[in-house]
Amino acid sequence: MYKAPVEDIAFTLNHVAGLKQALGEGKLGDLSDDLVDAILLEAGRFASDAVAPLGDIGDKQGARLVDGKVEVPPGWDKLYRDWAAGGWNSLTASPDFGGQGLPHMLNVAALEMWNAGSMAFALGPTLTMGAVDALTAHGSDALKQIYLPKMVSGEWMGTMNLTEPHAGSDLGVMKSRAERRDDGTYRIFGQKIYITWGEHEVTDNIIHLVLARLPDAPAGTRGISLFLVPKYLVNEDGSLGARNDLYCHSLEHKIGIHGSPTCTMIYGDGKFGSEPGAIGYLVGEENRGLACMFTMMNNARLAVGMQGVAIAEAATQKAIQYAKDRTQGKAPGWTGSGMSPIIEHPDVARMLVTMKALTQGSRAICYSCAHATDMSHHAEGDEARHWAERAALLTPIAKSFATDAGVDVSSLGIQVHGGMGFIEETGAARLWRDSRIAPIYEGTNGIQAADLVTRKLPLSDGKHVRGFIGELKQIAEQVRGSNLEGFGETADRLAASLADLEQATDWLLERLAAGDSASALSGATPYQRLFGLALTGAYLAKAALAEEEHGRDKRLSLCRFTAENLLAETVALKDRVISGAESLKAARALFA
Amino acid sequence: MYKAPVEDIAFTLNHVAGLKQALGEGKLGDLSDDLVDAILLEAGRFASDAVAPLGDIGDKQGARLVDGKVEVPPGWDKLYRDWAAGGWNSLTASPDFGGQGLPHMLNVAALEMWNAGSMAFALGPTLTMGAVDALTAHGSDALKQIYLPKMVSGEWMGTMNLTEPHAGSDLGVMKSRAERRDDGTYRIFGQKIYITWGEHEVTDNIIHLVLARLPDAPAGTRGISLFLVPKYLVNEDGSLGARNDLYCHSLEHKIGIHGSPTCTMIYGDGKFGSEPGAIGYLVGEENRGLACMFTMMNNARLAVGMQGVAIAEAATQKAIQYAKDRTQGKAPGWTGSGMSPIIEHPDVARMLVTMKALTQGSRAICYSCAHATDMSHHAEGDEARHWAERAALLTPIAKSFATDAGVDVSSLGIQVHGGMGFIEETGAARLWRDSRIAPIYEGTNGIQAADLVTRKLPLSDGKHVRGFIGELKQIAEQVRGSNLEGFGETADRLAASLADLEQATDWLLERLAAGDSASALSGATPYQRLFGLALTGAYLAKAALAEEEHGRDKRLSLCRFTAENLLAETVALKDRVISGAESLKAARALFA
Structure with a gap:
């Protein structure tokens, strides 16, 4: 459990993300x-x-x-x-x-x-x-x-209604419509899919935020408005009134997250009320609905990233426990009587340490992203802008790297369980099934990568990302200067990975400057992973450097494993970014 | 569909695995x-x-x-x-x-x-x-x-009964027992788990092959015997007799392969017959049951590898179709009206080409393994031994690389489907769920890696694997000599990956010779993947080199993508093999 x-x-909050320092400086x-x-x-x-x-x-x-x-x-x-x-x-x-x-x-x-x-x-x-x-x-x-x-x-719960069958990643083509009424309210019509917790009896009312299009709205994403559409209308005294004209038509049959009702919602087909149309109230300005969504998107994406961290942590705990309890065979060097706990087998140990490294790396990235958001809210002027850019840069990495880690770590967790992993008894299977949605919703990880490369790298003309890489290099130098034997080759390995990150970043910025977004986008996913891995190495080193007596050996050894095993991948990822676009273009012939 | x-x-059979040549030489x-x-x-x-x-x-x-x-x-x-x-x-x-x-x-x-x-x-x-x-x-x-x-x-189906709750990868500790009867038959008692198609009414009889231990058997794997235990006893005239004392106690609730009954089987608890004990017939000699299993293990492992290829192929077909039909957003360079088919987005194209490469690479490796088995059966003396060693070497790679590809490719298939991938409607989800057992059963992929490193590399004192790598290098040279522009940098990339494979192989053989199996085993999984990737590169190049007019451009472009994108990983894997063991050892402190 x-x-x-x-x-x-x-x-991690205090010593990696920077909570302790922020508290000490009175910034919170x-x-x-x-x-x-x-x-x-x-x-x-x-x-x-x-x-x-x-x-x-x-x-x-x-x-x-x-x-x-x-x-x-x-x-x-x-x-x-x-x-x-x-x-x-x-x-x-x-x-x-x-x-x-x-x-x-x-x-x-x-x-x-x-x-x-x-x-x-x-x-x-x-x-x-x-x-x-x-x-x-x-x-x-x-x-x-x-x-x-x-x-x-929490007396009432809320939902977000964006997706339609033909409008997923591309909201510009959505068809749900809103009609103005004389009293300043609106009537909403349409079908929304994949609505998380869209209907239930847990709370007395459910407050839906719904994107829809006004009759005279411009085409595309500039013609979308946001409406508040309650399940039950609310009287002036705050009591609940009539049922609004909306309902859950069906639930999706999903791979995982079975306890979460994923609803197809129907608005305004006349099932409830005297005339068709769900009553809605405009949020923000007409035709500015997507902008309203964007202000909360960073938080929502980070929240999905936390799902990846959470699944990875739960899967790691479960696998470690199983690997300590389960005995099979004799590991090299095993001198105990009978079979070894499988945690003694080098291959199982490799899986478990990898799981721990990806979990803690993802956690550090996500918390650092939250820290940047907090700092941006508690600062002003250039400092606020600096932290807002940091949060903007980290968000796609946090979302994608952590949710990929959720899938990868929970899959390793199944592998550690052997045959028991494939049956539902241990719960390892549930974690893997649940994990699979996180790289998809709230912007697929491919869309995160496109956002990272085309919108976030160019922030402050590329100065922000370059400054950030500079900060990370200082961590590598601190490792080098620490002379702690437990770091092994961490300083060299981390420095090499940060150099890979820097070269890939320079290449992408150069491609973007040349107007060659196709080449830049071809390498977006490997670049995003490269950034996440390099951050994992840097943040685990930062954790190991922190002046804490308790548990330092463990943090050092996890950092070293990450540097000497996982970071080896960055050179391959850099190579894919810089040299992979041409052959990808050529390979499109496969689908002609 | x-x-x-x-x-x-x-x-692939004819031009990569060597079927055409074998037919031409009359070897079949x-x-x-x-x-x-x-x-x-x-x-x-x-x-x-x-x-x-x-x-x-x-x-x-x-x-x-x-x-x-x-x-x-x-x-x-x-x-x-x-x-x-x-x-x-x-x-x-x-x-x-x-x-x-x-x-x-x-x-x-x-x-x-x-x-x-x-x-x-x-x-x-x-x-x-x-x-x-x-x-x-x-x-x-x-x-x-x-x-x-x-x-x-096929009038009767058959099963294999190996696993028990405490004896999965380590069969030496199994508890099922057999008692000799005066007429030369045996009575079998015990519980077996994870028995695929262990019970059903599809055929009139089911022939179980069951591993069990005689009362006076030596401890461990040298004390296991193999028995044929039919569901219904067979009369001398071939007609079916009494129901034997065995039954299915329960079915497992699994992540996937739901149509396959995975049974817990009970032998000899007296449910059927006049006295407890299922009647069994010895197969082979007493206490040599595991040796009987080993003779068929290569075929069984390759058959599981084929499941990986199969899932990958099905997932790739489904994803390509979806990506051609589904439109969202505007890809760079898209000049059509409205939204682009998502296959036009570089990130989606990268996923699809990767899926194709892993599928075709896995297929080529598995077919080549089957070719080696066939050659070993149709040859004699040194030639037979050569091909038997080739089959032995390729089997763990085929099983592990193809089953990992099954999971990875079907997961990419889900990602291509976006939200539709997470719900069960499209069938992409089923492929991913089904795929997950293949890296586990018939020897986990970690056990395949240990087998590859500790038993297969030392074949003929390491000469077999070195000779094989030499053959692969010739493919790289043929690419270099072909002067086909479509190969791009394939010759250099493939040669570099084969050099990585060679260095990792030398290092492992050196560690084994030094008696340091712990270090060798620490790198076994990355080595196994390195071998599979290098083979993928070499075999896709062999396919592209084949003198076939039809479809050559496609094979060239898939080969080039593999060389210029996927093979970049081999240098990282080699590094993990050679430099990863020390930090893994140190990281065991995490679990103390």
Whole structure:
């Protein structure tokens, strides 16, 4: 059973992402070390003791559509209420609406723990938080007053309605439409698919944020507006009124996250109400809906990255336990009686250490991304811009590298379990199945790579990414200067990987400057992985350098393994970026 | 829907694996080109038209245990009978018992097609063929006369019973026991798990081959005997007699291959018959059961490798079709109206070409392995030994590289499908779920790697593997000498990868000679992948070099992409083999 790694989480937040320094410099208001520790400890307790035990039943039973109502798995109603009562929905929300105004770093760490307990469960709150963010940034005061307090407390949950059958990655072609009414409200019509937690009875009301197109809207993404569409209309006194004209038509049959109802939603076909059309309220300005989405996209993408970290952590814990308990054969050098625990076999050890390295690297990248977001909110002027660019740069890497790690690490977890991994009994299988959606939704990892290369590298004319690589090189120099024997060849290996990153970055910026985006995009995915691996090496080195007595040997050895085994891949990735485009172009003949 | 790629298969058999040359030199008896073509064409037709359409229902419905009887999915009874009536069960079996005595190469190609149609379905026949092989090699004449004709025709199916809860990779600790009876037969007692197609009503009888231990047997693997244990005893006239004392206790709930009943089998607990104990007949000699298994292990491992090739091929076909049909966004350079087919996006194209390369590389490796087996059977003396060593060397690479490719390629297939990939509708999800068992069973891929390094590299004192690498280098030189522009940098890239392979091989042989098996085993998995990638590069080059007008441009471009993108990884893998062991050893502190 998953046990939240609170110490690892706190250490990474404090010493890798920079929470300790930010606290020391007073950049996070009056937040104290002690409060941080207390929050992490309590989140860890709730995730381990309350969420994780209900993960398997959530998978086995799944969400079900029965007589038009969505039933969540047994125990999840109460679990959600207890979770919301603990204040976990409101960590980062504005105090103006009952939120706690805490840094994103803390919420991201908590999200990791909820997701490790049950990704399907954590998805509901994740979407609610996204809706709260969007409404806080763009809603009118009236809308905020009515909806935000109950969404922040968790009394009502929220959803995001973007995708349509022919509009997934490309929202510009969506067909859902909105009609203006005389009273300033709108009627919404259309079908939305893949709507996470789109319908259920867990909360009395569900607040849908829906993208739709006005009759006179320009074509493409500049003609999309955002609407708040509640399941039940809300009376002036805050009580619930009539059922709005929307419903869940069906649930998807998915590989994983079975406990999360993934709904096809129908708006405005006349099932409820006196005339067809779901009542909606404009959020932000007409035709600016996509801009509203973009303001929350970084947070949402990072939240998905946390799912990758969470799955990887849970899978690693499970595999280590199994490998210590299971005995088979005799490992080289084994002197015990009978069979060795399989953890003694070098190949199994290689899998487990790789799992640990990818998990901790992903965690460090994601937390560093949250740190940048927090810093951008607590700074002004150039400093704010610096951190906003850092968050923008790290977001696609965090999302993609961590979600790929989720799939890869949980697959290694299955392999460690042998035959037991392929049957559903141990739970290793569930983690792998759940993990597979994360590289797809909230922008596929290929789209993250395109975003990284074409939008993020050019920030400040490429100066931002170059400055960042410069910072990372300093870590390699600190390793070199530390003279700690446990680092092995880390300094050289890390420096070489950072040089690979630098060369690939220069090449991409040069291609973009030349207007050759096709070549740049051809190498986008290998580049994104190269960046993630180099960051993993740098951040694990930073962790090992931190002046902490407790557990230093372990951090050193994980850093060294990463440098001397995993970082070897960066030279191959750089080569694919720089030399791979021509042959890819030629190979398109295969599909002619 | 899967369409068997008969042309690709025939081309790879003939021009890469060496079938055409073997036919030309008369090394395969009186088998003709025409017969080969006819067999492949007919197998392709049956796989595409009969097997593939029943793959999805097999997954959705699955095998079920109802009132003690195992029900296979709807339509599978008839499918199996039609398949057996087509003679497909007997391709390689001995003509003495009704078999066709054809080369393994043909059976391996046919297995690819059955598995691509439905891996869960193909598993049953695969196990029967394994039982036929074992019985043919080690059974007494009496046993062969009674059982083989009906197992070769497919009238009866067969199973292999090895695994027990505490004896998976390490069979030496198995507990199932056999007691001698006065009439020369045995009574068998014990529990076996993960028994593929262990129980069903598709055939009138099921012939179980069961490993068990005699009371006076030595400890460990030298004390295991092999028994034939039929579900129904067979009377002297060949008619079926009493039900034997064995039954299926339960079916496993698995990630995939749902149509294949994976049984826990109970032998000898008194449920059937007048006294407890299933009647068994010794196969081979007492205490030599594991040796009997080893004679068929190469074929069984290669058969699992074919599952990887099959899944990869099916996933690639599905993804290409989807990527041509689905439109989203505008790819760079897209001049058509509206959105581009996603195949136009460089990142999607990269995924698809990678899928094709891994599929065709895996296929070439597996067919070459089957070719070596065939050559060893049709030669004598040194030549037979040469080819037996080649088959022994290629088997772990074929099994592991192809099954890893099955997982990786089907995962890319899901990614190409985006959100549609995560729901079960398209069938992309099923391929990924089915694929995951293949790197585990029939010896995990980690065990394949250990076998490759510690048993196969030392064959003929390392001369065999060195000679093989020498042959591969000649392919690189032929590329260099061809002056075909379409090869791009293939000659240099392939030569570099083969040099990586050579250095890693030398290092491993040196470590083994020094008695340092721990270091050698630490690098076994990266080495195995390095070998598979280098072979992929060499074999795709061999295909592109073949003097064939039709489709040469496509083969050249796939070869070039492989060389200029995928082979970049070999230098990293070599580095892990040679420099990775120390840090892995140090990192064990993480689990102390």
